[in-house]
Amino acid sequence: MRRAHTVEQVRAAEAARMARLPEGTLMQRAAAGLAATCARLLPRVYGSRILVLAGSGDNGGDALFAGALLARRGARVDALLLAPAKAHPGGLAALRAAGGRVTSDQSLFSTADLVLDGIVGIGGSGGLRPGAQVFASLPRRGRVVAVDVPSGVDPDTGEVPGAALRADVTVCFGTYKPGLLVDPGASYAGVLQLVGIGLELPDPALAALQHADVAALLPVPDAESDKYRRGVVGVAAGSARYPGAAVLAVAGALHGGAGAVRYAGTAAAEVVRRFPEALVTDGGPAGAGRVQAWVVGPGGGDGAARALGEALASDVPVLVDADGLTELARLGPAALAGRRAPVVLTPHTGEAARLLAGAGEGPPPAAAELAAARLATVRRLAAAYRATVLLKGSTTVVAEPGGAVRVNPTGTAWLATAGSGDVLSGLAGSLLAAGLAPLDAASAAAYLHGLAGRSAAEGAPTTALAVAAALPQVWRAVRAGRGPGAEPDAPVRA
Numbered sequence: 001m002r003r004a005h006t007v008e009q010v011r012a013a014e015a016a017r018m019a020r021l022p023e024g025t026l027m028q029r030a031a032a033g034l035a036a037t038c039a040r041l042l043p044r045v046y047g048s049r050i051l052v053l054a055g056s057g058d059n060g061g062d063a064l065f066a067g068a069l070l071a072r073r074g075a076r077v078d079a080l081l082l083a084p085a086k087a088h089p090g091g092l093a094a095l096r097a098a099g100g101r102v103t104s105d106q107s108l109f110s111t112a113d114l115v116l117d118g119i120v121g122i123g124g125s126g127g128l129r130p131g132a133q134v135f136a137s138l139p140r141r142g143r144v145v146a147v148d149v150p151s152g153v154d155p156d157t158g159e160v161p162g163a164a165l166r167a168d169v170t171v172c173f174g175t176y177k178p179g180l181l182v183d184p185g186a187s188y189a190g191v192l193q194l195v196g197i198g199l200e201l202p203d204p205a206l207a208a209l210q211h212a213d214v215a216a217l218l219p220v221p222d223a224e225s226d227k228y229r230r231g232v233v234g235v236a237a238g239s240a241r242y243p244g245a246a247v248l249a250v251a252g253a254l255h256g257g258a259g260a261v262r263y264a265g266t267a268a269a270e271v272v273r274r275f276p277e278a279l280v281t282d283g284g285p286a287g288a289g290r291v292q293a294w295v296v297g298p299g300g301g302d303g304a305a306r307a308l309g310e311a312l313a314s315d316v317p318v319l320v321d322a323d324g325l326t327e328l329a330r331l332g333p334a335a336l337a338g339r340r341a342p343v344v345l346t347p348h349t350g351e352a353a354r355l356l357a358g359a360g361e362g363p364p365p366a367a368a369e370l371a372a373a374r375l376a377t378v379r380r381l382a383a384a385y386r387a388t389v390l391l392k393g394s395t396t397v398v399a400e401p402g403g404a405v406r407v408n409p410t411g412t413a414w415l416a417t418a419g420s421g422d423v424l425s426g427l428a429g430s431l432l433a434a435g436l437a438p439l440d441a442a443s444a445a446a447y448l449h450g451l452a453g454r455s456a457a458e459g460a461p462t463t464a465l466a467v468a469a470a471l472p473q474v475w476r477a478v479r480a481g482r483g484p485g486a487e488p489d490a491p492v493r494a
């Protein structure tokens with residue numbers, strides 16, 4: 001599990017640690033880790049030209065001390081101070097003593113072999129200030145290494161309220177920050193490298209599953225298993241207008257660990273033609289027979305309202321997607337009030353906007369606004385509907401009403417293809433039916449779905465059905481601990 005902590009949590013851990021260490025120890029550890037990463041990125045340190053951008057705080061201090069270490073190894077290091085009177089005095093003295101120089105030449109940004117972004121770290125807010133904005137658009141030749149956080153990215157939320165400096169690598173200290181794992185911030189961070197500095201940290205604000213975590217969650221049959229004990233997932237999806245959604249949701253469900261898939265809806269003939277193993281009925285969830293979880297809504301069209309009502313009247317977990325969400329938004333959170341079994345909602349940002357409006361939170365916000373504030377959006381939805389919410393998109397995030405949040409690290413934009421969301425909802429519903437808790441089912445489904453998207457695409461357009469077909473090989477890779485993302489301590493490719 002990769003864990004991310006908020007600025008407040010990091011500051012508290014830092015204060016506790018500092019009380020027991022000589023002054024400056026943590027900064028020395030941070031700078032040493034930073035310099036080591038820079039050295040690995042350069043063909044050779046000796047003779048390299050390095051520009052340090054240093055702001056007014058400790059983030060600039062880290063960058064200046066790292067610059068000093070690199071200067072001692074023969075690099076030519078120039079430091080551009082954004083607030084010269086407030087530059088970290090110890091860092092500046094160390095840099096000068098190592099032969100580094102202070103410059104005001106901005107063109108070095110475009111000619112340097114490596115730029116260290118120490119403008120602002122976890123003390124930052126509100127995007128880059130005017131004096132630093134130029135660096136967001138200047139051409140670059142070498143790599144940009146962000147110190148702790150790319151300057152301009154909100155460390156707690158991943159929001160980018162103004163200009164920000166795009167990094168190739170971000171070296172973060174002590175723990176990941178939520179803003180490094182969630183878009184749009186994550187897209188500014190490049191590859192993430194964590195440097196341990198000995199902080200003792202509380203439960204994280206945000207976590208990202210890794211192979212071993214997902215492998216431990218995946219249901220595996222044993223000698224006692226039969227198809228019913230493995231769980232039956234009900235799928236109420238598709239309509240005369242959108243029969244394909246039923247096929248895709250069933251395809252996802254068949255690969256999700258349940259022992260059987262029961263389809264209820266008007267696309268029964270199409271479903272059974274494609275998947276003879278599915279149990280089908282023409283009616284709604286009420287008359288379909290016993291299941292351990294329902295998936296309601298993909299391509300549901302006019303039938304979604306009835307299917308949603310019948311599924312919610314059951315006593316098993318219900319996952320609501322697509323047209324089911326539109327109907328739920330019309331009804332508002334009151335429709336879930338009497339439920340004891342869990343509810344999982346899987347909106348994209350357009351559906352999230354409708355759900356928020358349906359919860360009485362004013363007129364529907366623009367989807368783009370919600371995508372820019374993904375963490376806040378998913379938390380608001382989980383609280384308003386008291387449900388587990390998986391918000392889809394460039395970074396998929398999952399929140400529980402109790403506050404736990406997971407971010408999916410495996411997503412790929414190749415998944416932005418019609419119907420891939422239907423595969424995801426079938427898959428997540430199947431994991432729910434197999435007995436996973438809502439947060440685990442949703443986040444494990446997003447993890448597998450992202451890997452399946454990568455594997456189906458391999459750099460070329462793919463289809464939703466191909467994503468479903470790639471799920472078995474992805475299960476195998478995750479269980480065996482191989483393939484992309486398998487190494488627990490490898491740098492994270494954002």
Ligand SMILES: NC(=O)C1=CN([C@@H]2O[C@H](COP(=O)(O)OP(=O)(O)OC[C@H]3O[C@@H](n4cnc5c(N)ncnc54)[C@H](OP(=O)(O)O)[C@@H]3O)[C@@H](O)[C@H]2O)[C@@H](O)CC1
Pocket residue numbers: 010011013014026027030055056057058059060062119120121122123124125126127128129132147148149152173174197199
């Ligand atoms: N915590 C730890 O365990 C360790 C932390 N370490 C390091 O310390 C860093 C945090 O240092 P920090 O607290 O000094 O804050 P930092 O980010 O340098 O900002 C400084 C000042 O900048 C200003 N400012 C604000 N927004 C701005 C903007 N958008 N653009 C420009 N300027 C802006 C604002 O001051 P203002 O101008 O408002 O007075 C703010 O106070 C952390 O990221 C890590 O690198 C390591 O050394 C090891 C252990």
Ligand SMILES: Nc1ncnc2c1ncn2[C@@H]1O[C@H](COP(=O)(O)OP(=O)(O)O)[C@@H](O)[C@H]1O
Pocket residue numbers: 322348391392393394395396411412413414415416417418419420421422423424449
């Ligand atoms: N830019 C993106 N980067 C990564 N994943 C994306 C992106 N855009 C969409 N996706 C993923 O693709 C899937 C699309 O689902 P959805 O929006 O429901 O489409 P559909 O209704 O056609 O199935 C989701 O899993 C979503 O997270």
Ligand SMILES: [K+]
Pocket residue numbers: 059117118119120121146147148149150151
């Ligand atoms: K920075």
